[in-house]
Amino acid sequence: MRLVIQRVRSASIEIEGAIVGSIKQGLLVLVGIEDNDSIEDIDWLCGKLTRLRIFDDEQGIMNLPITGVPGADILVVSQFTLMASTKKGNRPSYIRASKPEIAIPLYNQFVDAVSLAMGHRVPTGQFGADMQVSLVNDGPVTIIIDSHLKE
Numbered sequence: 637m638r639l640v641i642q643r644v645r646s647a648s649i650e651i652e653g654a655i656v657g658s659i660k661q662g663l664l665v666l667v668g669i670e671d672n673d674s675i676e677d678i679d680w681l682c683g684k685l686t687r688l689r690i691f692d693d694e695q696g697i698m699n700l701p702i703t704g705v706p707g708a709d710i711l712v713v714s715q716f717t718l719m720a721s722t723k724k725g726n727r728p729s730y731i732r733a734s735k736p737e738i739a740i741p742l743y744n745q746f747v748d749a750v751s752l753a754m755g756h757r758v759p760t761g762q763f764g765a766d767m768q769v770s771l772v773n774d775g776p777v778t779i780i781i782d783s784h785l786k787e
Contacts, residue, residue, distance in 0.1 A: 643777035657759030662709040668718025677783035682749040
């Protein structure tokens, strides 16, 4: 499972002209899922995500996790293209990306785990939909985490 985490001042997801999820300050999290992902990957990533100290403390040092920032939230978006392989040729291969029958339950479990850690249901996009994602990156701060690399 792979996450792209962006610290944002605001972010929103639009589907067919309607905003389906939005946050003010917080994290926009893009999620890519492959077949060998499991609940262990979800638990590890959820812990990393909610404990990452990438928000400024009172001295202006990135020392706070999202749970230490009043009003900050997480917006989660599924994105199969995160699993793209560009090793061969110029057309990305998405063979590593899970099909919906595997990815949807894992994605929903990830959203549930993040929601539990945050203490409320986090906003999301819609799995498989054509989404327009808008954001104002704060910093910019963008971090990529892969549960199989554990780094």
